[in-house]
Amino acid sequence: MLEVEDLVAAYGPVRAVDGVSLSVPAGSITAVLGANGAGKSSLLRAVSGIMRPRSGRVRFCGEDITRQGAEDIVRRGLAHVPEGGGVIQELTVEENLRLGSLARCSRAERPKALKDVFDLFPRLEQHRKLGASSLSGGERQMLSIGRALMGRPKMLLLDEPSLGLAPLLASRIMGVIAELRQKTELTVLLVEQNAKSALRVADRGVVLGVGRVVAEDDSAKLAADDKLRHAYLGF
Amino acid sequence: MMKTRSRAMLGVASCLTAAALVASGCGSGGGSSTSPGITKTSVLIGSHQPLTGPAAPGYSEIAPAAKAFFQYVNAQGGVNGRKINLIYKDDGYNPTNTVTVVKQLVLQNKVFAIWGGLGTPTHTKVVDFLNSEKVPDLFVSSGCPCWDDGTKHPYTFGWQPNYTIEGKILGQYIKNNFAGKKVGVFYQDDDFGQGGLAGLKQQLGSQIVVAKPYQPTVTNVAPQITAIQKAGAQVLVDFTIPAFTALERLTSFKLGYKPQLAVSNVGIDPTTVGGLLKAFSKGKANTALIEGAITDAYLPSPTDTSNSWIQLFKKIHDQYDAKAPFDGNVEYGMASAYTFAQALKNAGKNPSRQDLVDAVEKGGFTGPGLVPFRYTKTQHGGFGGGQIATIKNGQIVTQGQPMVTDPGGGAITVSNMKQAQVGDNGVVKP
């Protein structure tokens, strides 16, 4: 589904992503782990087109999307939920959701997509007319994920969905991700600092050191590797 | 590294400053016999005009018209064999620019004289400078009494009739013909409007029941006109510039207020005002809204093609200044230029600046003017009066006798001067 070859992305002289290569098979959940500043978010930004990569290649469903802008990449079905969710405060819940559907979902399919998201996140339906600014942290994360799903994406880039959420809510979000994979074979690339809960949900894990891939393996093996865990995953 | 570079920057800064200032310093020094700006075959005169900015409308046509007139005179061999070159610079009606521009004309271009500096708020700023530099400042395009005092400003001369004189003549006519009628005045809040109001008050006194000023930057005049209508004014006198004459006419039309109208000659030019009212005439003549208005005139009407001066000016306009509309402003520029050429001719073969000033003070000029000039040694005001006229199917038609008076309390008397013909004075051939 997604192949990244020797990707380099930098802020001026600082190379946040320094030659990363990874591949995410269709229908899988891959977790990208690593300490703060390891370049996890920058990797997602480079893949989703917000940041223009310096060199290397990104292929989605076989098509080279390295040079494309975020507006075009999302149209191909690669949705990116940025760090902190990116909910637009000045818009209502429903308007945020409607925004997510504009790129890939025709007017006819929109009610159906909306209903699916409300089934997934019933709380959002109660607040559908409210301004997004009145939502709690958890509800906001649900809204940002719901908005990405409105566009019927083939693949989802999730940037630390559990950031700032209480543990109960964090596991609830992880549960939703697992549920999505069964129901809609949605491929997910999950960036998460909380390595333990991420590995429980993901099939495979990729550990980033300072902008470079330090290890890549099945979740179980990664969880078992003590040396790795202490060095990079902090548990 | 920081320290040496900051000194380098300082060095760069100062020598660039020097270069820039020196580069502009080399003025064009004209050869000169007794006075700067005049040679055997040419004389250089300068002027400041509002070519751009809010005061440009109408006034920006005056200088090009004068230049066209001088080109026509030069084509006939000039005056006393000398060609008159006029350079006029734009001051945008901003006094600071006027000072810079006039000093540039005098100190850098070294003009022989200044002609037709336009605007009271602008020219009052340079009149002292011009007199201290002993530069003839002929025929200021403004009716402020500030140019009348020959002893205070020996080198400065007015040209058009003083606003107060105009107010007195209009006031007298209204007093005689509309006795007992309530009079309202709508005037511009500066020397022009206040001077006119003073003249009107001298003649009409308490017959004026309401007087409302306006600011040239505020185009919403509805509050003033409703107040004048409410006061029951049956005769309305406008001391306004053309744009505000039109605005007053539109507001009165909107209110259905139809007083007997009188307008200063500054704001009555039928071509200009008619042009602004064109979109509202709906088939009727552009000047329908000012039909029957009373005004005063000191020059023949630009639409009176039977007049030899108008024929001359029209010919010059068509040849040298065709793009501009042929209206009162163009006539003003050419008539004032004619008086300058006449003064230069009287100043003799090799005039110095002082000769030019003496020539004007000797007076005795005749030309397109309907009334005589008031020039004497000590009195430097221009035309001494005007002739009452009314707007008949879009044309200024003079009536009665030309009247003369002074801006003070002096009586208004009939002038017996006959208008000269184009060929007289040998200044220009038709």
Next chain:
Amino acid sequence: MTRFIDLTLNGISNGAIYAAVALAFVLIWRATRVVNFAAGGMLMITTFVASSVISSSGSYWLGFFVALAAGLLLGAVVERLLIRRVEGGPPLNAVIVTIGLLILFEAIAGMIWSNTPRSFPPAFSIKGYTVGSHTYLFGPFDVFTVLAVVGMATALLVLFRLTDLGLMMRASAFEPVVARLQGVRVGNMLTLGWALASMAGSLAGLLIGPQVFVGPNNFDPVAIFGFTAAVLGGLDSPLGALVGGLILGLSLSYVSGYAGASLVTLAALAILVAVLMVRPSGLFTSARARRI
């Protein structure tokens, strides 16, 4: 009493025009965070275009719609060619570019149409309605003025609130990066923002043209009062532009009527400062300001 009514009606029709210009400032501020000093110049150019079209074609309404279309085009071209280049840089640069544009537009208008102002026809008769003995300062053209501005404001409100395009424009204005992630072409939205704003300005030009005549500098005062109204109402809210315009129109009419014309500019200063002291971001802007 009739004088008060006259002044009020006069204030309403002037207020509507200030509101239209204020709307132009608000739309541009929301889209690109730029105070567009060239607004006066742009609406002057489109009104000149209308004047030429009307005089050559003889039809007022052709000139009217050509002016609105010219406004759309001019706004888009200015944003795409100029404002886009300075958008990333220091914010003051964009302001200076708009000042340069204002000077350039006034010079170009002077060259093409000369500095002498020309008459501009009203859509309908300006003769006031007569009720009993008194003819009020409010005629068919004033009714058209108010309706046109209210109509355009409603159309914009519908566009912003109900259509997908409006949603995309608002998203681009509030969070450009997030909008890109939803597939919104933010660049086009900014251009559209300028185009719509410039069209609002052109409408104001058509409505006030008959009252100030059409000349290179004749629209500067209305642009200044329009900007004051936009700041009064709060630069982030289109509703604020309408209310700000109305408040300014009415108060200036009363001041000019009762206190005297020379106080008008001082009154504008006093009103604006009074409101800003109470609400530093204008009447209708939410306290939460967007981080730049």
Next chain:
Amino acid sequence: MSTRMQTPTQPAATELARPPEAGRKRRAVRLPEQTLARNVLITAVLALILFALSENFDPFTNLRLATVAYYFTALAGLTVLTGLNGQISLGHGALMAVGAYSTAILVGRSGLPLAAALAASAAITALVGVAVGAAASRLRGPYLAGATLAFAIGLPGLADKYPSAFGGENGLTVSPPTPPTSLGANFPLERWQAWISCACALIVFLVLANLLRSGVGRSFRAVRDDEVAAQLAGLNVARVQVLAFVVSSACAGLAGGALVVTTQLAAPGAFQLSLSLALLTGIVLGGLGSLTGALWGALALVYLPQWSDDIAHDFSLSTNVQSNLPLALYGIVLIVVIVAAPQGIQGALHGIVRRSRARLRKNPATQEGA
């Protein structure tokens, strides 16, 4: 959580005077250590240059020199307010008017000696600056611009409202400053005016150059870069902003006074909104936040219009094009310079100097290999 118009942090090096860096190998004339001594020396050097220039200039160019000087005086104050402290003001033309009218009244009516009148005008304008600054310190970005714009169009209204005091539409005229007899009988008036105006500019330069490097200057920059952090660091943000406004108002007042000295007039027509817009354009064109930038801005404001005017007069065109071409050229140059050099002329110069210096350093470095 309020935003402000973020102006970029100027590359530190553009401030004219920099404390010296220790251990500079290259042999160079060492400027004095302390900032004050350095600035006094620089001011003295500038004074000498200006004196030399004014000696052999013809009267009209001296007038231009005086004009550049009073523009510099106003621009220096404004660039401190907007460049250093981040507050935009569209009202500085009106503040210049306050200075001009106070000088005209003090010199004209009460016959105060010129130096005292100029100082008093700066003080009066500073007081006005306190009031405007206090109101402005609560406002940010376009709202501050809106308030100061209203101030700029409102204030000239006073001249019409009280014609007896301010001379209405024609304003006040002042007799030209008479050079002291010690300078010889026919000492040209324009040179004396240029000296006075340049003296004001040098005083402002000296004061602001020191201010830039002092604690006050740093507090201005701190408030501009991050208000919340500045507040946390113990700065009273409102007071710092009012102080910045007062400093820039005093400069504008002095510049207004110098304008009266140079043109002998104080009239509403001279202080329209276009002056405030020109001042803002000057500081951005020259280079925001640096005194050298203010100098370029002053030169641009004086010579750009004249240059475009000369060019327009070279071709003989139809009257319409002829009279509007200077304005068109002025507008075009404005836009081109801003688009080409976002950091203004000073920024561009600084860039050129840095690049050429870098290239210089690169050549000796090649022996050591990449």
